Amino acid sequence: MSSITEPGPTLLDGKETIDRIDVHRNGIADPRRPTPTCRGVTKPRPGGIITVAVGLCRLIVRIRLSCKYTGSGMLLDILSTKLFCMEGHAMALHRYVSLQQGVSLFDSHGFREELVKKPPVHEAGSQAQVNLAGQSTGTAPVPVRRPGYCSLVLLLGLLSGCGDETDLARIGREALVASGAKHLEELSVTAPATSAQAPPESSIAPINGGPRAHLEGAFGPMFVWPVMPIHMVLLPDRRVLAYGTDTAGRQGAGFHYTVWDPKLGGGPEAFLTLPNVTGTDIFCSAQSLLPDGRVVLMGGDENPGTPEDFGNADVNVFNPRTNVLSKAGVMAYQRWYPSLVVMPNGEQVVMGGRINIVRDGPIVYERNVASTPEVYTPGIGWRSLTGATTDAAYGSTAESFFYPRAWLAPAGDIFILGHDGLMFRLDPTAQGTLTPLAAIAPAASERYPGVMFAPGKIISMRKLRQAVVVDINGSEPVVQSIASAALDRQWGNATVLADGQVWLNGGSTTANVLNDAHYVSELWNPTSGLWTPTARATQARLYHSASILLPDASVLTGGGGAYGPVSQLNGEVWFPPYLFRRDGSGRFAPRPGIATAPTKALVGGELTLTLPSGVQARRLTLVRTGSVTHSFNHDQRFMELPFTQTGVQLRATLPANVNALPPGHYMVFIFNGNGVPSKARMLRITAPPPS
Known part of the structure; x- marks a missing residue:
């Protein structure tokens, strides 16, 4: 059996902290220095340059994947990073000009990145189980390097062309880590200061939400x-x-991934776009945030040079401390479109996904799917759940292999709601047991969203605008029909808000068709059971779009395409009604604050917040951070906590059931008497040690 391994802690040992890189951006003008744009690029260039950049980029990445972690590999890392930047900036500039969005993508910006606080370090000559390119899951000696070499690497990176020096500082830091530098206190790269300030967070917000913002919310500008x-x-x-x-919006994630920082706004400086050097096309994989703060990605597309829509068996891990995506293991089955559930004990259960198909053009003759789930146990490895093999729950029946709708249930097993309305419970212990359930929901398909909006309660959209609430708190699920949504939203998204309401956006009546795309969104209130219309977006959000709740209580929505009638390399942020004054002015309401809050808490433990003087809390909510793709956010869950407030101290007791409050990362919100939420404090919840 293969095991997921990475330098430092094993995948879910719970010991790794998130003392991540602190990034400071500097917009102070310095007329003596040039702007840090791609050298010589001030306007759109002919398509030939883009083609050359893309070709060189991909050639170098393929060469890099065949290299061991040597000096040549390091230089190829830098060059591939720079070429990706060139390709991305050029493509983005062409899109930006065509959309006539005002300022140029090459408006100058400056920044400084400082690497502080316990960077990950390996002793020179020690054993590392994964190199930074993700090329090996076995043990190998870490090369011994002198700091002088690393300085040369960093200098060559600076001279290599274009883009964010955040990439360069990252590469320099990795070089120093590989050299065995034990006491790296600070490494900084300062880009030329410029005359343009980096866009503030308000650049993604509307200047004024309009007279109905307190009823419908409002969208910020597209970016x-x-x-x-x-x-x-x-x-x-x-x-x-x-x-x-x-970066051209073509299918495939074997070459790029990006990290967006909302506090930096919607400009190019808010994105850190990096080359994927794992050798895995992570397009249509399963992904989930682990309790230790890393992201695990399982499966994706088997891409031998052109997308095949076959599954791969790769496992990769993204570490937000370093922004590095690394190869971390192999599953027994190839999986394209799988789902992933992380259990309270740290085990990761993956199910569904397609292995391959046999076809002649558009005609499919045979389809092979992964109808046996697998479990990864940290420190032990993989096992297949051969006792739970089925086509009904996550196999070929009714496209059930396609991102099975699966959630951790309050009883500690996994609840599965089939696209056809059938329901199952999966016990992932030992070799696995699958139990069919008697309850049935109206038929849907893989194109409809669902989300857990309260402990053990799921809202699921079904065909023909139908909606149901499935209560899985008991031994048998209870299905309750609720008011129908206003529109049938195939490939729409459902997102739980900071107050527990569910926002439904995007989609179309006919799947992935632009002429009946839905721009108006709607909001479901669990208390009243009613839907109300909300603001109108400027962009269609069809197949391959996604929406996710942000810590400021707004919702990012973006994407759509590949394939589809329009390629949406853009996003918008929706600001819900609870963020606006109720007087119809369209202005944002004053928000309550949280002065101090813990960063960690135990399941069943006490949560203590300090509020600013004069702030009286009316509600306290927890929202688990989301992970969304293909109209399914399986990680998000919501709960409201009873609390007491004495002066500025607010105290609450967390639920003691690890299945209702699974370990992981949560957003903590308080609401004032006007129903306005604070910005969230991030809280890592861990399970108490076994008695």
Whole structure:
């Protein structure tokens, strides 16, 4: 059996902390220095340059994948990073000009990156189980390097062309780590200062939401993305990891991934776009945020040079401390479109996904699917759940292999809601047991969203605008029909808000068709059971779009395409009604604050917050960070906590059931008497040690 391994802690040992890189950006003008744009590029260049950049980039990445971690490999890393930047900036500039979005993507910006606080370090000559390019899951000696060599690497990176010096500082830091530098206190790269300030967070917000903002919310301006965000994960450091296409919006995530920092706005300086050097096309994989703060990605597309829509068996891990995506293991089965559930004990259960198909053009003759789930146990490895093999729950029946709708249930097993309405419970212990359930929901398909909006309660959209609530708190699920949504939203998205309401956006009546795309969104209130219309987006969000709740209580929505009628390399942020004054002015309401909050807490433990003087909390909510793709956010869950407030101290007791409050990262919100939420404090919840 293969095991997921990486330098330092094993995948889910719970010991790794998120003392991540602190990034400071500097917009102070310095007329003596040139702007840090691609050298000589001030306007769109002919397509031939883009083609050459793309070709060189891909050639170098393929060469890099065949290299061991040597000096030549390091230089290839730098060159591939720079070429990716060139390709991305050029493509983005062409898109930006065609959309006539005002300022140029090459408006100058400067920044400084400082690497501080316990960088990951290996002793020179020690054994590392994964190199930084993700080329080996076995043990290998870490090369011994002198700091002088690393300085040369960093200098060559600076001279290599274009793009974010965040990439360069990262590469320099990795070189120093590989050299065995034991006491790296600070390494900084300062780009030329410029006359343009980096866009503030308000650049993604509307200047005024309009007279109905307190009823419908409002969208901020559309902003360009370097890749199509088909997959989104909210990270513990408040950034968003996204991937899905190349920088031209073409299918395939074997070449790029990006990390967006919302506090830096919607300009190019808010994105850190990096080359994927794992050798895995992570397009249409499963992804989930682990309790230790890393992101695990399983499966994806088997891409031998052109997308095949076959599954691969690769496992990769993204570390937000270093922004590095690394190869970490192999599953027994290839999986394209799988689902992933992380259990409270750290085990990771993956199910569904397609292995391959046999076809002649559009005609499919045979389809092989992964109808046996697998479990990864940290420190032990993989086992197949041969006792739970089935086509009904996550195999060929009714496309059930396609991102099975699966959630951790309060009883500690996994609940599966089939696209055809059938329901199952999966016990992942030993060789696995699958139990069919008597309850049935109306038929849907893989194109409809569902999300857990309260402990053990799921709202699921079904065909013909139907919606149901499935309560899985008991031994048998209870299905309750609720009011129908206003529109039938195939490939729409459902997102739980900071107050527990569910926002439904995007999609179309006919799957992935532009002429009946839905721009108006709607909001479901679990208390009243009613739907209300909300603001109108400027962009269609069809197949391969995604939406995710952000720590400021707004919702990012973006993507769509690859394939589809329009390629959406852009995003918008929707600001819900609870963020606006109720007087119809369209202005944002004053928000309550949280002065101090813990960063960690135990399941069943006490949560203590300090509020600013004069702030009286009316509600306290927890929202688990989301992980979304293909109209399914399996990680998100919501709960409201009873609390007491004495002066500025607010105290609450967390639930003691690890299945209702699974270990992981949560956003903590308080609401004032006007129903306005604070910005979230991020809280890592861990399970108490076994007695």
